[in-house]
Amino acid sequence: MSEVKIRLGHLFPELLNLYADQGNIAVLKRRAALRNILLEVTPIKLGNELKVEDFDLLLLGGGSDREQAIVGKELAPYREDLQAAIEANMPILAICGGYQLLGKFYELANGERIPGLRLVDMETKPGHGRLIGNIAIEWMAQNESSKELTIVGFENHGGRTYHDYPALGKVLKGHGNNGRDHLEGLQYKSLIGTYIHGPLLPKNPHLADAILRYALNYRGHFSLLEALDDQLEWDAHHAVLQELLGNKKYARVRQRLC
Amino acid sequence: MSMAEWASTDFEAMRVIKKWKSRLALWVGQITLYVLRLIGRRGTSLPGFLAYRLSPDLLFNLLTQLDTCVFVTGTNGKTTTSALLYSILSDEKNLWLTNKDGANLMQGLLAAFLPHVTATGRLGLRKAILEVDEATLPRITERFHPTMVVVTNVVRDQLDRYGEVDQALAMLRQGISYPGIQLITNADDPLAASLGIERELTSFYGMDEVLQDTQTRNEVRDGAFCLMCGQEIEYSHTIYGQFGHYHCPNGDFTRPTPDYGGILRANDASLIVRWRKRNTEVEQFAVPSPVIGLYNYYNLLAAVATACTLGISTRKIVEAVTVYEAPLGRMQVYAGTPERILALIKNPAGANSVLRTIETDSRAKAVCFAINDADADGRDVSWLWDIDLESFLATAVCDRYFCAGHRALDMALRLLYAGVQRKQIEILDALSDVVKATESLDVPVYVLSTYTALYPLGTYLREASR
Known part of the structure; x- marks a missing residue:
């Protein structure tokens, strides 16, 4: 039997690397390797052609406003390919600036609009001050078997994002999409957009595994991922969660979600 | 009195108020400094x-x-x-x-x-x-x-x-x-x-x-x-x-x-x-x-x-x-068994250059990371994942790692995913444990610390070195 392989396309690592996205890749790579799955990472740089059909998983990280505008232009010709892939359940993980790029536009404080990829019906507008800090959410996982349903990380964004899709989760503590509706991120089929970094995956191994599973399913493999020893990951997860929620709320959340 | 005179009196009054406010501020600051020094504090903020x-x-x-x-x-x-x-x-x-x-x-x-x-x-x-x-x-x-x-x-x-x-x-x-x-x-x-x-x-x-x-x-x-x-x-x-x-x-x-x-x-x-x-x-x-x-x-x-x-x-x-003497955290060497060396790290570029310097020390060694996330350290610890630990692991002779500080677990995870074995990583509950946890080692210990952990560590290492 040939080794199972997942082909990950890392979009513009030279521009979108603001919040340590290589950490997310290191996590996916190691967790795949421990299950004898080869995660092959291809950086797609400015000027390279993107063949969406060559990949099982795409990663779009965060960057500055200037860098986002460059990436938006660069990806515009691939909009239709990306849209078709999303409808066919291709997993894409988009974080911070990458998340904002998925929508129709990202409006800056000066009124200028950076056009998005229009992959989802979503818009991002300016607000007063940046939304910064540790964040914990309740993962509204669809068809997930995970026992653990909290996600923790850090957020740092000026834009306020609005959409009507299912959110990635409900905010337990922090700001989320727009600081108003207590929702964070977006999930449409296997597309995940979120403001959470830290990076996202090291302290959230259940989410990392979900993404690996989406990629395997997209490739036509439906076997289960075997469980790993994630003691350190969960210790780090719960240390942040407890500190963030306070002992009382943490105890309640833990009873309900963990 | 004409409007212009009113205005100029007003202006004059403002100037006097500003001057005395400024003087009052000076006295309050100086008295606070004096009192803090009397009770033996450094009074920096x-x-x-x-x-x-x-x-x-x-x-x-x-x-x-x-x-x-x-x-x-x-x-x-x-x-x-x-x-x-x-x-x-x-x-x-x-x-x-x-x-x-x-x-x-x-x-x-x-x-x-x-x-x-x-x-x-x-x-x-x-x-x-x-x-x-x-x-x-x-x-x-x-x-x-x-x-x-x-x-x-x-x-x-x-x-x-x-x-x-x-x-x-x-x-x-x-x-x-x-x-x-x-x-x-x-x-x-x-x-x-x-x-x-x-x-x-x-x-x-x-x-x-x-x-x-x-x-x-x-x-x-x-x-x-x-x-x-x-x-x-x-x-x-x-x-x-x-x-x-x-x-x-x-x-x-x-x-x-x-x-x-x-x-x-x-x-x-x-x-x-x-x-x-x-x-x-x-x-x-x-x-x-x-x-x-x-x-x-x-x-x-x-x-x-x-x-x-x-x-x-x-x-x-x-x-x-x-005859220059470096400020704390610029690779101070604390003599003793083991020898301990203290370095400040606060962002990936700084941490990478510290690691590069450690690589030039060809001796076997242990490394201890003390990572806090107070405002002065930076509350977002994602930068730990931008540190190029992988090339450090490829070059340096180091098989013992210690993690301390408020974000010790984040650092431990970073090391794990860089390829360090779990059993080579020891997580310490308190900064004061750094000395005790490393005292039986026979290799030099490099202690890499964020800002708010630096001064307490400096004190512990100095005391241990006596």
């Missing part, structure tokens, strides 16, 4: 905080009494560069004012002045060398223009402070945009150098020759794109991080030829400085390095360049640097 809250004008009143004022700013190396400069410039006969402890926001600067002001608001010193935070610089220079601004580098820092590197660069550009300010900056850092391109009154320093790095590095480079045309810039010679000899392939941005070129032939050698003067004359001299690490040679070169620009003789520079 409260007196300045109170005085600044009462009267922001006081700081500017004091600044304008200076004849010569040098600001040192940039992401990394501010404290070391200022400390080196201070040791070159200041002596008993010619005392300079400085904010030695690195408190570099408005209130910290004010606190540095307080001990040198008379009760009537007269400043006793005429010259100052001040470390200034990047975001604070434009807020000061819009009202007060220093003689000189030194920009050490512009690299990725605690991201929750300014959002991103572009913003830090914009604040620096704004800060030095006034005529008459001499700029001294780093030619090898494309972002810092971009501040001085086609600017009058600008001197550059940079390394002309450095040992070539042979290890392939996976470092994040922030200056990777030409700010003029957006093209990825090319390097003919990389030094570390984004530092090197670079040019834009479209030809609209090239590393400026440094006025002060450094030559470094070995990792612990003297720094040879090649001073290219305006009249094409070149003066070359060697400066002993009191601090280890390539990044510290940059700080040394920045300090030498600034001192030369201020007209200090090269003989005096060499003498002062020879």
